[in-house]
Amino acid sequence: MAIYALSDLHLSFNKPVSLFDIDPENDIEKPMDVFGWDRHYERIRDQWLARVSPEDTVLIPGDISWAMKLDTARYDFEWINQLPGKKVMSPGNHCYYAQSKKKVREALPEGMEWIDADYTTVEGLVVAGTRGWTLPGDRFYNEEEDRKIYERQVGRLRIALELAAREQPDREKMVMLHFPPLTRSAIESGFMDVMKEFGVTLCIYGHMHGKAAEEAIQGTVDGIELKLVACDALNFCPVKIR
Template identity: 80%
Template sequence: MAIYALSDLHLSFKRAVTLYDIDPVQDIEKPMDLFGWDRHYEKIRDHWLRVVSQDDTVLIPGDISWAMKLEVARFDFGWISQLPGKKVLSPGNHCYYVSSKKKVRAALPERMEWIDADYTLVEGKVVAGTRGWTLPGDRFFKEDEDRKIYERQVGRLRIALEAAQKDHPDKEKIVMLHFPPITKTSTESGFMDVMKEFGVRMCIYGHLHGKAGEDAIQGEVDGITLRLVACDAVDFCPVKIRD
C-alpha cells in the first residue's frame, strides 16, 4: 500500500476511451508531440500498470486535463480511473474546467478524490493540497497582478494544514502543490513558511518542464523533502514517495 505521485498528465481525450483503444487522430484534442511528448499517454499507462497496484494511491497535483469544460474533462478522468489504485487530485494552472470543488467531485469516478485548500488521509498520513502560484522574485511575477493570488494561495494552504493539524495532530503531513514552493530566484515563499510552521515532511509539485525542470530545487530544504513529479521530469512514471 504505497503512495506514488505524478503530475502534469496533460490529457485531452475527445470521448470516452479505454486504455488500449485510442486513435491519436480522432481521439486526442491537443497532441503533445509539439513538446516531444509523442503518445505520452501510452508511456504513462505502461509505467503505471508496471509499478502501481490496486492497493496503492497516486497523488496527481495539477494540470491533469487540457479540457476547458468539466463535461470534457470527464473523458480524461475516466481514462485515469481505469488505471490501478486510488487517485488524489488537486488543481493546476491549466485546470480551466474547475468552477467549484463540489462540481468536480461530483464528476469524478470511484476511487478518485479532489482536494483544494483542504486535506485527505492516505495510508494514515495527511495529504493537504492547493494550487500554489508564481513566487515573488520569479521573472514572471508581476507585483500588481500576482501578489494577491500568491497570498491567497498561501492562505489556502494554511487553511488546509490548520484543519489537518486540528483533526490529526500526530499524523505525518504531505503537501501537494502544482507550482514549486521554492525556486532559485525566490525572494520569499509563504508556502515554505507555512509548511515549516506545521511540520510538513514532504512536498511534491509539478509545473516545471524541460530546462526549468532541470533547475528545480529538490531534496531536503529546511526539513522538508521537495520532489518534482511533472511527467517529463520522471519519464512519465509514477514516483514512489512512501511505502
C-alpha cells in the first residue's frame, strides 16, 4: 500500500466521460495543447494505471480542474475517481470552484478526500494541507496584494498542524501545498518555519512549470524533504513518495 503524488492535473471535462472514450473536440473545455500538454489526460491515465493499485493513495495538491463552478468540476472529479486508489486533494490557485470546503466534500465521489487547513491520515502518516501562496521575496510577490493572503495561508497551515499534533502526536507528519514553500528568490518562509516547528518530514508541492520547475528547490532543507510533484515536471506520472 504505497503513497503517490501528482499535482496540476488541469482537467477540464465539460460532461461525464470515461477513461478511454474522450473526444478532445467536444469533451474538453480548455485544451492544454497550447502548453505542449497534448492529450495530457491520456498520459496521466496510462501512467497512473501502470503504477497505482486500488490499495494505494494518490495525493493531489491543487490545480485539479479548470472549472469555475463546482457543478462542472464534478466531471473532472468523476474522471479521476475512475482511476485506481484513494485520492486526497487540496486546493490550488486555479481551484475557483473551491469556495466552500463543505460543498466540495459533498460533491466528491466516495473514496476521494479534500483537505484544506486540516489533515487526514494515510498509511499511519499525518497529511496536512492548505494552498500556500506567493512568498515574500519571490519575484512575483507584490507586498500590497499578497501579504494578507500569504499570512492567512501560513496561519491555515498552523491550524492544520496544531490539530494534527493534538490528535495524532506520535505520527510522522507531512504537508501538501500547492505553492512551493521556498524558491530561489525567497529562501525562507513562514511555511517552512511552521513545518520545522511541528517536525514535518516531507512537503510536496506543485504550481511550478517549465523554466520555474527546473529551478525548483528540492531535496532536504532544514530536515524537511521538499518534492515538486507538478504534472509536467514528472512527465505526467504519479511519483511514489512512501
